Amino acid sequence: MSSAPISEHETKPALSAHKPHPPLPEPEPPQRSGFRKWIIMLAIVLVVGAAIWKIRKNTEEQTAQGQKMAAMLDRPTPVQTVKVQQKTMPIYLTALGTVTGYNTVTLKSRVDGQLNRVNVREGQRVRQGDLLAEIDPAPYQATLAQAQGQLARDQAQHANDQAQSNRYRALFEAGVVSHEAAQAQEALAGQSAGAILQDQAAIQAAKVNVNYTKITSPINGVVGLRQVDPGNIVHASDTNGLLVVTQLEPIAVIFTLPEDHLPEVLDLIRKGKKLAVEAYDRSGATHLATGSVLTVDNQIDTTTGTVKVKAVFDNKDGALFPNQFVNVRLVLQQRPNAIVIPSAALLSGSQGNYVYLVKPGDPPAELQPAPPAAGQRQGKAGRVASGAGPAQNQPTFYVVAQPVKVDLTEGAQVILSSGVNPGDPIVVDGQEKLRNGSRVIPRQSSNPNGPRAVNPNRAATGVGSDDKGSTQQPQGRSGGQQP
Template sequence: MRTTKILLGIVLITVLAVGVYYYWQWRMEPSPAAAAGATKRGPGGAGGPRATPVVAAAATQGDVDVIVNGLGTVTPLRTVTVRSRVDGELVRVLFEEGQVVRQGQLLAEIDPRAFQVQLQQAEGQLARDRALLENARLDFERYKTLFEQDSIAKQQVDTQASLVRQYEGALRMDASQVENARLQLAYSRISAPISGRLGLRLVDPGNIVRAGDTNGLVVITQLEPVAVVFTVPQDLLPAVMKRVQSGDQIPVEAWDREQRAKLAAGTLASADNQVDPQTGTVKLKAQFANDDRGLFPNQFVNVRMKLDTLRDAVIVPAAAVQRGSQGMFVYVVQSDNTVALRPVNLGPLDGQRQSIADGLHPGETIVTDGVDRLRPGAQVEVASARPEIKPPPGAAPGKAGGGRRRSKDGG
């Protein structure tokens, strides 16, 4: 009984497999009647296979930019926390939050009265010691005359000479005290150390601020120029460094998140000195003038770096390239309005313009829309043809081979 069930199961599986095989043969091959009609009436005639409508374009020849894409972060070249250099009461705040300031612009004032008193004391000490020095020098000259007349001992002359030198040293010390007092008084007026945009105010007037406070009064971020830090695969580093070492200016563009609008254009400034072993990438820094202040610190942007230009390349619309089990391919429209599957090797992708490194020649017509309904040798009817392939304004960049559809006959 058990053997009978096993044999019955094997028979059912065999019948099912044969049925599936013949079903797919019937779907993929034209019927004998249709084939006979095609032989008698010819392609496109009554009774022949129906032509599949497609959109096609001619492969062109031109220049393609080699674009490196990355995700970057806007980074200010300088960020400074404005702190007080002296202790005292904050009596005036002369800025608004978010204000754009210039280097040297007055931002706040500390109560200056204590520092003015210190300056007056230092100046008074300097004046007193200067008078003492002048008197000591006069006495020294008198003592030298008296010594020459043998009226006093030489020891008294030497003592007076030492006193003169003592007052000279005190005078220099007093002068430094005056300069220090003037410096402390100047520090009571807090100015912007750099040009940039102010953040939120961290201390209100009336508070006692100290030189050791780490929070400071406000943070200034430089916006013009500004940098964008992004990463690229380490495989591209030799090509990048070759351009950098030759002194070339490598163009870099910053785009918004959707890659629809270009935010700014700049140049590559520098490269990091090591590769991240976790990601296999290296950091690059680009600099942008940012005159319109369209880039904001810590903003995420898409980066497009023009590494090179490929001359006289074969170019097709990116939509024409398909991915199959054997690799990338296109459908080429032949003179008899049938299509042939053509394997291709891809070059750089610039927006919607895909360069072909091998497998296609300029002028050949390739299918750009309707490829999902095609198989090699299928009859097609070209609905429209686009002889020229131009990059659309603001086209978003992509990577070669990315986003390709898989054809059912692609290998």
């Protein structure tokens, strides 16, 4: 018997009908879900707590920093002060100059020969007529002796010729000799007389050469370095001299001025005014000497647009030296009763120029810094603030930003037209830490013109001050808190 094959799809339902599905196991109830929730909640609480702690800590640090800054602002600042001066101020031009000897002489030999000796030391001061060097005079003395001998011979010859001329003249008058013979004897006598004059000139020339062997100083001055040592043969045609003598008392300074200032200077000179000139060192801080204008050059240098001016100085102390570079101040006029402050004290702000004026006592309430807000924690900053104030029983001072009006800048000093009064104490050092109403501990500056500044002669304004130890700072410095 054959039977048809049964497919897999037909058998599976049959098997399923005979064997029912077993029941699914029920899920186990969660045992640790509550514990995990507590862990997550605890972590969230910790994170929130850490964030709140960090925020509060930052707030406290900012509060402490603010209180510390407030305490530092209220802490007295040491400053240096000077008093406003009222004095006569010179108005002058500044220039760069070079010191030159009033007279400079290069001594050369006027005759040839061997240099026997140099009678002065290098750097020695000499006076006019002092013997400086000697050249061997023997050849020139011999020439002088020859000229003197020739003179004696020619004198004897002339005496004989003159006697012959007299005899021939007598014979001619007696009619013994001819007129031509008498004239010939007179000519011989004249020739011998001329030979005598020539011999006398030769003697004078020989004496001059002998004198030239002794070289003397033509001026008062100082001997420079020796150019030729004794024993060398020197010639009148040598380009180099033996010695150089420079006159240092008085001494001259040559400087240049812009042609724009020439009319003003010439007008003062034509009126007979003696213009004072002050010489300062290279830095412009040390006063060297005071002199006067000697003359102005007769032409303007077209390449630079300047004119040369020569000033003369006594130089008794030897402060000036030839070829020395100096800063020159040509005083044009004197301004009496000028209100003067150091340029270091002048500051500039949005409202213009001002200075810090020192006043005694505590600053007014409107100038004091705002107190910390209520509820802020003082902590360490509060202790710093409470201990930073001025000591008890000590005088207190504060500063006020005082506006001023500048009239003229004179090197390291400034002439004011208004703003302060003579004798007012002003701050010249330490302004960068100040504000309007800051407490200060004033100390009198040792330099009445404030801290040393830059060279005043390099300022663009071309003016300076009369103080000998001062220099210039730029006008209108900014420092501290602007008013």
